[in-house]
Amino acid sequence: MHPTPSISRDLPFHPGPFGTFTEGLDYAARGDTGFNFYSARGELTAVLPYRELRERAIAAARGLIRSGLARGARMVLIADTVPDFMVLFAACQYAGLLPVPVALPTGLGGRDSYIATLRRQIQSCGAAAAMAPAELLDYLKEAAAGTSATVVGSAAEFLALPDDGAELRPFAADESCYLQFSSGSTRFPKGIDVPQRALMANAHAIAIDGLGLVPGDRAVSWLPLYHDMGLVGFMLSPLLSQVTVDYLATRDFARRPLMWPTLISQNRATLSYSPTFGYDLCSRRVSEGRLATPDLDLSCWRIAGIGGDMIQPHVLERFGAAFASCRFDPKAFLPSYGMAEAVLAISFSPRNQGMLTDAVDRGRLAEEGRAVPADPRSDDSRRFVLCGRPLTGHVAEIRGEDGEVLPDRMIGRLFVKGPSLMAGYYGQPEETARVLSADGWLDTGDLGYSLDGALVITGRAKDLIIIAGRNIWPQDLEWSVEESLDLKRNDACAFSIEGPEGQEQVVMLVVSRQTDAAERETLRQGAQSLLQRAHGIEARIALVGPRDIPHTSSGKIARARAKAAYLAGHFQEGGADAAPSR
Structure with a gap:
């Protein structure tokens, strides 16, 4: 078994835009790239070329159709970092079913709490079917009991369904693609309805505006596939650009975080992303003398993205110092801003410039709502990271309490507009109207200011708490x-x-x-x-x-x-x- 290559021999690099997910997969399947899966010890455990993903997905789609699931029905998928999840996600696209990726248990929370959350998600989207890894099937069955989800099984059971005689019914460009549960309240979950057109627009903008993809780029990810940064950033977008991805399961990263940079070095990956806490965890392990691979070479890592939580400058600086001997270039840092309601990305900082920060006076920030420049060495200053300009075709406004657009350095509420926005919260028109206006402006719920066209996020207007990348x-x-x-x-x-x-x-x-x-x-x-x-x-x-x-x-x-x-x-x-x- 060998990992898929970083470039296809006979297929031209084409980062979209495609009309639909299935169009993108049909194209990627003509090449040699794909997904590779590694253990906590760095052993290659599975390989899923895009060609094989398409073949297996089409067979599974026919089985799902034969099972009697109606077109447009929702299918909850517990999103483990394994090939079967990806096959069933893609199968839903060919079968005209709406996949709904949901989280694995954290390992720290209780069984009853997880089952209750899963049940609410099933009820919220009115799922007709639900899939779990075999080890979680009892959890899923208990959560689905008495709900609309009457077709419940393990991944293996769904993949074994008879697949003969069913005609495919893929989604069209003007239809939905998947539901993404917002990572906020588990008691009142909101399924974000992501249209095909929005995913295609965001994936293309990420590839061109954000990452500047080139033939031969290769990604490494440990991000969970039920979160928008993992699902869109390191499964859907790479596939739609024919980029190979090497995966380390999130739980394995938590156990052995240095396997992340090790895989980057070993496979000569160029792209990887993490919330701030991932960089923090790695640099702390290095400071503890736990650099397991002395010959680590990170000179290949050209995009070290940061997103998913408030970016902490000192953490990234500590990471840069810890891995300087491994030839990590701090100019690779690429701060960005986004949210699932915009599929994933809203803005990126400029490439090859590293992390750009703005030091402001703490007191005046709190008292006046104004980001007044200050000496970064002063105890009375606070540094914020610039998250760059909105993607092409997208616009952002910082608005005051009366809705007026504020000038640079005035703190206000961030609104965005563009082709990547959600259709709304599934089945919740009132919640949708609360954040998405009739003329297409999304209230992000975040606070910040603009600086020469760049967005600077200072906090959340809503009460959301983010701990180690988790929204609570x-x-x-x-x-x-x-x-x-x-x-x-x-x-x-x-x-x-x-x-x-x-x-x-x-x-x-x-x-x-x-x-x-x-x-x-x-x-x-x-x-x-x-x-x-x-x-x-x-x-x-x-x-x-x-x-x-x-x-x-x-x-x-x-x-x-x-x-x-x-x-x-x-x-x-x-x-x-x-x-x-x-």
Whole structure:
């Protein structure tokens, strides 16, 4: 078994745009490139050339059609980094079924929590069918029981369906391509309806504007395929540009992060992406003396992309220093900005310039909403990373509270418009209308400013928390604690703060009505343990009095005010020694 090559011998490089996904796969299948899968130890475990992907997908599509699934039906696919997931995703395209990639268990959360989330996703999209890896099939069956998903099985079972006699019915250019669940609330999931035209537009813009693809480019990825950066950035877009991709499963990257740069070096890859925390994890392993491959050569890595969370400049600088001896060029850093509601990418910084930053005065940023330049060496400054100009055909505006377009360096809410936007949230017209205007402007929910045409993201207007690349809604954390610890509604308030090294840290205020120190400590530890078990996060817990959590006039928790009070020192962390405030 040998990995697919980086370039096809007889097929001209053609990064689109194609009319549909199936048109793109039909073209890529004429060449020699494809997907390769590696173990945590760097062993090649499977190879899936695009030619074979197409053949297997068409056979599987006929089986899905023969099973009686109606055209347009939704099929939930638990997205493991294995060939079978990719085959069934592509099979859905040829069968006219709408694939819905969903997450694997994190390994840290509880079984019941995962099954409940999976059930909500099935119900939200009205799935008719659902697939799981064999080891998760019992989870899926329990989640699907009593729902619209009546055709449930393992990947092997779906791939073994009889495939004779069925006529293919692929999606047309004006139809949908897939549903992507937003990585926000798991209690009220929203399926982003991604049209074929939007995927084609975004994939082409990524290839040309963003990455500047050339024949022979090769990618390496450990990103999960249920997330837009993994699915679009390192499965769909490379396929639509005939680029070979080498995969390391996300769980294997977590165990052995240095296998990521090792694969880049070994296979002479030119493209790879990560949220900031991936670069952080690697540089920390190097600082611990754990560079397993002394002859690592990263001079081939021309695009080291960053996205998926707030970009932390000092982390990337530390990575550059840690791998300087391996010939990593910091000019390869390519900050970008995007979101699943825009398929994936909205803007890219210029290539071959590395990470560009803007140092601003912290105080004036908070007080005036203005990014006033400051000395980057000053303790009163904060650096933000420039995420570049919007993709060709896309426009962005920074707007004030009254909807007016703001000048450079004024903080406002970011709106974007262009051919890559979603059709809407599947089956949720009210939620769609809340963020997508009739004239095509998407409210990203993010805050930032413009600087000579480049976008600078400063935070999120919404309450979304991002920890190590994971998007977490504070409501999910609050509800878990309230329900599990038998607290009253609105007795918990979650938000994030900036940790000592710029990373996000979850804080939760929990109302305690106990006066006994031991009981209070039990409550604190119970909340902390639950958040670890059910959500896989570490949180600071501060016990507060019954009237200490601020609320809006309509009775909603005012998280911004709670966060400000916490940072001002109004609440104490701890249990046994922290008394309720009066």
